[in-house]
Amino acid sequence: MSPGAPRGGRFDTRLEARRRAGVRFMWLCRLAVAFGVASLVVLLVSLAADGLPALSFEFLTSYPSRFPERAGIRSAILGSAWMLALVAVMSFPLGVGAALYLEEYAPTNRFTTLLKTNIANLASVPSIVYGILGLAVFVRFLALERSLLAGAATLSLLVLPIVNIAAREAIRAVPDSLREAAYALGATRWQAIRHHVLPAAMPGILSGTILGLSRAGGETAPLLIIGALTFIAFDPLSPMDPFTALPIQIFNWTTDPRGEFHALAAGAIVVLLGVLLMMNAAAILIRNRFER
Amino acid sequence: MAPEAVLETVGLGVRYGETRVIEDISLTIPTRRVVAFIGPSGCGKSTLLRCFNRMNDLVPTARVTGRVLFRGRDLYAPGVEPADVRRAIGMVFQKPNPFPKSIFENIAFGLRINGFQDDIGDRVEASLRAAALWDEVSHRLDADALGLSAGQQQRLCIARALAVEPEVLLMDEPASALDPIATGRMEDLIGELRGDYTIVIVTHNMQQAARISDDTAFLYMGELVEYKETQRLFTNPEDERTEAYITGRRG
Amino acid sequence: MRKSEPGSASRVGERLIGALLFSSGALSIVATVGIVVVLLTESLGFFAEVSPVEFLAGTRWSPDLVPRSFGILPLVNGTLLVAGGAALIALPVGLATAIYLSEFASIRTKRTVKPALEILAGIPTVVYGYFAVTLVTPVLRTLFPGVGVFNAASAAIVVGIMILPMVSSLSEDALSAVPGSLREAAYGVGATRFEVATRIVVPAGLPGIAASFILAISRAIAETIVVTLAAGATPGMTLDLLQSVQTMTAYIVQVSLGDAPSGSIEYRTLFAVGLLLFLITLALNLLSQRMTTRFRESFR
Numbered sequence: 001m002s003p004g005a006p007r008g009g010r011f012d013t014r015l016e017a018r019r020r021a022g023v024r025f026m027w028l029c030r031l032a033v034a035f036g037v038a039s040l041v042v043l044l045v046s047l048a049a050d051g052l053p054a055l056s057f058e059f060l061t062s063y064p065s066r067f068p069e070r071a072g073i074r075s076a077i078l079g080s081a082w083m084l085a086l087v088a089v090m091s092f093p094l095g096v097g098a099a100l101y102l103e104e105y106a107p108t109n110r111f112t113t114l115l116k117t118n119i120a121n122l123a124s125v126p127s128i129v130y131g132i133l134g135l136a137v138f139v140r141f142l143a144l145e146r147s148l149l150a151g152a153a154t155l156s157l158l159v160l161p162i163v164n165i166a167a168r169e170a171i172r173a174v175p176d177s178l179r180e181a182a183y184a185l186g187a188t189r190w191q192a193i194r195h196h197v198l199p200a201a202m203p204g205i206l207s208g209t210i211l212g213l214s215r216a217g218g219e220t221a222p223l224l225i226i227g228a229l230t231f232i233a234f235d236p237l238s239p240m241d242p243f244t245a246l247p248i249q250i251f252n253w254t255t256d257p258r259g260e261f262h263a264l265a266a267g268a269i270v271v272l273l274g275v276l277l278m279m280n281a282a283a284i285l286i287r288n289r290f291e292r
Numbered sequence: 293m294a295p296e297a298v299l300e301t302v303g304l305g306v307r308y309g310e311t312r313v314i315e316d317i318s319l320t321i322p323t324r325r326v327v328a329f330i331g332p333s334g335c336g337k338s339t340l341l342r343c344f345n346r347m348n349d350l351v352p353t354a355r356v357t358g359r360v361l362f363r364g365r366d367l368y369a370p371g372v373e374p375a376d377v378r379r380a381i382g383m384v385f386q387k388p389n390p391f392p393k394s395i396f397e398n399i400a401f402g403l404r405i406n407g408f409q410d411d412i413g414d415r416v417e418a419s420l421r422a423a424a425l426w427d428e429v430s431h432r433l434d435a436d437a438l439g440l441s442a443g444q445q446q447r448l449c450i451a452r453a454l455a456v457e458p459e460v461l462l463m464d465e466p467a468s469a470l471d472p473i474a475t476g477r478m479e480d481l482i483g484e485l486r487g488d489y490t491i492v493i494v495t496h497n498m499q500q501a502a503r504i505s506d507d508t509a510f511l512y513m514g515e516l517v518e519y520k521e522t523q524r525l526f527t528n529p530e531d532e533r534t535e536a537y538i539t540g541r542r543g
Numbered sequence: 544m545r546k547s548e549p550g551s552a553s554r555v556g557e558r559l560i561g562a563l564l565f566s567s568g569a570l571s572i573v574a575t576v577g578i579v580v581v582l583l584t585e586s587l588g589f590f591a592e593v594s595p596v597e598f599l600a601g602t603r604w605s606p607d608l609v610p611r612s613f614g615i616l617p618l619v620n621g622t623l624l625v626a627g628g629a630a631l632i633a634l635p636v637g638l639a640t641a642i643y644l645s646e647f648a649s650i651r652t653k654r655t656v657k658p659a660l661e662i663l664a665g666i667p668t669v670v671y672g673y674f675a676v677t678l679v680t681p682v683l684r685t686l687f688p689g690v691g692v693f694n695a696a697s698a699a700i701v702v703g704i705m706i707l708p709m710v711s712s713l714s715e716d717a718l719s720a721v722p723g724s725l726r727e728a729a730y731g732v733g734a735t736r737f738e739v740a741t742r743i744v745v746p747a748g749l750p751g752i753a754a755s756f757i758l759a760i761s762r763a764i765a766e767t768i769v770v771t772l773a774a775g776a777t778p779g780m781t782l783d784l785l786q787s788v789q790t791m792t793a794y795i796v797q798v799s800l801g802d803a804p805s806g807s808i809e810y811r812t813l814f815a816v817g818l819l820l821f822l823i824t825l826a827l828n829l830l831s832q833r834m835t836t837r838f839r840e841s842f843r
Contacts, residue, residue: 005488006418006454012407013733015373022737026647032639033648033656036711039704040663043674050677097567105561106568119571124758124828125821126765128792129578131799132817136581140805157574164571188553190560218667221767221792225799247669254673254772262677269670280665350730352650379733389724392747392841402732405742449728456732 047266047273054267063233064249068260073268075232079148079243080217080275082236086152087159087216092209094156095163099205102164103171104193123161130158131225139226146227149239154222159212166208170201203290207283214279218272220247246272297361298323298460298490299344299381304358306339306348313339314514316358321460326482326491328505328522330498332537335511337494341462344492345381346374362460379406382458386465388445390437390452395420395429398437398448402456415455423451424481443474447481454489461485463493467500479504498538502526510534582821585814592808598815604778604789606798606812613812615819617778621695621788625770626763628699628784629706633763634756636703637710641752644711645718646740657712664708668768675701675773683785693775693787701773702766706759713758717751718744722842750838754831761827765820767792791820 062072098119106112134154144150174197182192198205223229223245229252232244244252246268253265299321306313314336321327329337339348346367348354360367367377379402390398399416408415416433420426425447429440437448446466453461463482467475482491482504495501501508502522509519510533518525518534529535590598593613601614640660644653680697684690721744729739745752775787776797789797795813803810 004418005422005485006415007457009415009457010409011379011456012409013376013379014407015376018375018405018735018738019373022735025737025741026643029639029643029647032636033643035636036640036663036704036707037656037659039707040659042678043663043666043670046674046678047670094567094570097564098571101561101564101568105564115568115571118575120832121825121828122571122574124761124824125578126767126792126824128765128767128795129582129817129821129824132795132814133574133578133581135799136585136814137577160571160574188557190557214665218669220667220669220672221796224767224796227799227802229800247667250669250673251768251772254669254676262673265673266677269673272667273670276665276667277662345731347727347730350727374730375733375735378731383727383731385724385727385731387724389722389728391725391728391743401729401742402734405732405734405738452728452732 047269050263051266051268051270054263055270059264059267060271064231064244064252065233068258068264071261071264073246073249073271075235076244076246076249076268077271078235079232079245079248080272082148082239082243083152083155083245084213084217086148086239087155088209088213090152090156091159091163091212091216095160095209095212096167096205098160098164099167099171100193100198103168104189104197119161119164123165127158127219128221128225130154131222133157134222134226144240146230146242147240148236148243150226151223151228151243151245152239154226155216155219158219158222159216162212162215163205163209166211167201167205170204170208171197173204174200203286207287210279210283210286214276214283217276217279218247220251223248224251246275296323297321298363299492300361300364301340301343302359302361304340304343304356304360306336306343306357307355308351309353312514314511317511317516319509319516319519321490321492322507323490324487325506326486326493326504328501328508329492329494329511330496330501330508330537331511331517333496334513336514337511338464340511341464341492341494344460344462345378345383347378347383349374379456380458381460381462382453382456383462384446384449384453384464384466387469388442388449390440390445390448392436392438394434395437395440395448396433399452399455402452406456408456419451419455420448422454422485423447424477424484425451441474443470443477446470446474446478450481450485458489460490460492463491465494465496468496475500498526510537512537578821582814582818585811586818588806589808589811589815592811593815602780604794606809615791615816617780618789618791618794618816619819620780620782621770621774621778622764622790622792624695624782624784624788625699625702625766625774625790626760628695629703629763629766630756630760632700632703633707633710633759637707637755637759638714638752640707640711641714641718642740642745645715646736646744660708660711663704664712666705668705668766671701671705672768672772675769680773687785690785691775691787693773693777694785695774695788696784698770698772698774699784701769702763705766705769706762709762710755710759713755714748714752717748717755717838720751720838720842721747748838750834750841754834754838757827757831757834761824761831764827765792765824767796771796791816795820 059072061074062070063075065071102115134150138144138150138153178196178200179192182196228248230242232242236243250265250268253261297320302318304317305315317340329340331337342348343356343360348356356368391401396416399419400412403412403415417426425444428444440448467478470478485491505522508522508525510517512533518529518531526538529538598613598615601612602616603612603614604617605612644656675697679700683697725743725747726739729743770790771793776789776793777787778789795816798809798813
């Protein structure tokens with residue numbers, strides 16, 4: 001027989017009180033959730049109220065101006081478009097190349113581990129530090145001045161770890177059987193990658209790149225640091241031209257004590273958020289469409 | 293089956309979403325006996341076990357129909373607090389799942405939340421003794437429970453269940469993650485607890501059912517096929533599906 | 544007809560491609576070294592003129608007004624004041640949100656709340672800055688008549704909202720990683736859902752939750768635009784959230800807007816402050832990573 005089952009203790013289970021405590025706690029949590037959701041709603045509603053009236057054809061096609069009724073975001077839109085294109089051209093091949101190296105070529109050794117940790121750490125370096133790097137290296141040392149190229153190079157460094165990490169995930173998700181099938185047919189490593197691994201990983205790589213670009217499109221601090229807060233009333237025509245961009249223009253108008261300019265900032269924000277939301281939606285769509 | 297019933301199901305059915313897992317099961321669990329549920333995997337034996345302490349409530353898509361009576365009281369009646377049910381009907385799971393806390397705290401947890409009024413230290417010792425674990429851990433009650441061997445962890449889980457004085461102990465394949473030696477100790481322990489508790493045990497191991505249980509129920513595709521004294525079920529199955537299963541023709 | 548040699552040509556190509564891919568991988572090392580070298584060399588120039596002790600322990604920051612003084616503590620104070628205020632909002636609210644999403648919410652609620660938080664996380668900081676200046680500050684000024692146009696509270700509130708999604712999503716990941724078997728064990732001895740959540744799941748997920756907290760604080764410390772727009776440019780040792788303060792990041796912006804010539808002490812302060820900021824955030828990020836790794840290992 002057993003050494004005596006534990007019995008005869010006194011319990012005061014207070015079930016009703018415990019149940020009530022649980023309900024109170026759940027409402028507290030609901031309040032927290034409501035705070036986050038309400039913040040988003042307030043933000044979007046107030047932006048729509050301030051910004052939508054500012055939107056007009058003139059607003060989109062005019063240069064900035066000292067007079068709020070004449071000011072527009074033409075040069076900012078063009079600058080942002082240039083910027084995104086240049087960042088894409090620089091960060092996509094480099095980010096994907098590094099991802100291919102790490103996932104398909106790199107031996108498992110200390111150096112590879114170092115590379116991976118290093119990239120993870122770069123992803124969390126404050127964007128303002130990238131701005132300082134860009135200022136010292138691209139603007140001053142390489143004498144690119146406050147050009148689109150200097151800004152794009154700075155933002156590319158910032159976006160590279162994001163593109164790289166997304167691309168590595170996508171490449172890792174490609175089943176080994178696909179590679180083995182290619183090797184079995186006598187393909188070289190690069191042929192296997194070029195014809196089998198990359199196409200299979202492309203949706204994931206693309207969606208990660210677009211997410212990285214949307215991050216770059218909203219960045220303000222690095223561009224401020226490299227000195228992009230200037231009055232630009234012409235179209236940038238080459239990567240060496242000085243520029244403004246939507247976030248810079250928004251920052252500029254927000255610092256203006258005159259309320260009229262705040263409405264312009266809100267208008268520019270509506271445009272910026274619209275573009276970024278579309279990019280994010282595209283990224284999600286690509287991923288959902290092609291994966292599984 | 294004459295003895296007093298602790299648990300009784302009447303027309304019990306469970307669905308997960310659109311899938312029927314068990315259907316129209318009516319059986320009684322007599323008091324202070326060891327009852328084994330056997331059957332091929334997917335036959336619904338674990339699902340049936342989990343109806344006895346309302347563990348199926350945790351699966352959002354689960355729907356329970358019919359009645360489950362504990363000492364005549366419907367466990368699924370409105371106003372019944374699942375926490376109350378689960379204290380009276382304890383459970384031991386397939387894989388040992390001690391909390392990432394000390395050995396002492398693993399057992400004290402249930403006592404604290406249930407407002408235990410007597411000395412917690414005494415009760416922890418009594419529970420560990422009842423689960424045949426005291427001699428191995430008495431000198432290191434503050435050690436992390438995850439440092440115990442799998443067999444010790446599973447006995448700790450039994451001690452944890454016993455501490456809050458359940459009347460019934462539900463065991464869901466409690467030895468499936470254990471090596472043969474630990475399994476043997478587990479079966480010995482169940483033998484020791486026999487008579488003090490009503491034990492309902494799910495097992496995929498027929499020899500185990502034959503060794504430790506008084507009564508055995510055979511389930512097949514969500515249906516209760518045959519339920520009687522273990523000895524008789526194994527020596528003299530009435531249903532051909534039972535016979536096919538216990539003779540190994542269908543697994 | 545000449546016999547083609549598939550081997551040699553493609554072998555050269557293969558090696559070239561391998562080398563190219565390797566160099567794009569090595570670029571990350573170049574970037575890291577670049578950051579460190581740039582911050583260090585200019586900072587060394589700075590520390591040739593200002594002693595590190597004065598820099599790290601001085602309580603007056605006045606880089607351009609004579610008598611000049613380069614004690615960074617007022618900037619650190621401003622940074623910590625805003626980050627602390629933001630943490631006061633984001634950590635409890637974020638954790639409560641995470642607990643709700645992981646332990647209480649229906650699938651339907653999750654499907655609406657999580658995308659909303661993701662949108663919040665994707666909004667650029669300049670938009671949050673606009674929000675602080677045009678909405679939060681005016682509200683604060685109506686509520687508390689003494690509040691100035693620039694104040695730490697507005698920045699702290701908005702930075703808090705900004706880092707909230709980070710806390711909630713990473714903490715929810717930590718809570719979801721707690722094995723369901725532990726929840727079952729707790730329910731099995733008669734715990735209520737509330738007790739399972741607060742006494743088993745949250746303690747088990749604590750290292751992961753702490754990692755999310757640290758990462759969020761690091762992000763708040765690095766935040767630049769909101770604090771520049773809302774908190775102002777008044778370095779000081781105040782703990783009053785209703786006052787204007789200057790953070791390290793806002794100072795860096797101020798210098799770079801001022802067009803300081805290369806080699807001047809003012810230009811170099813930018814790097815010295817940047818170096819300190821980099822080191823603080825790096826330390827916090829490494830700490831957070833270490834806790835995440837330990838957390839993952841604990842549930843093997």
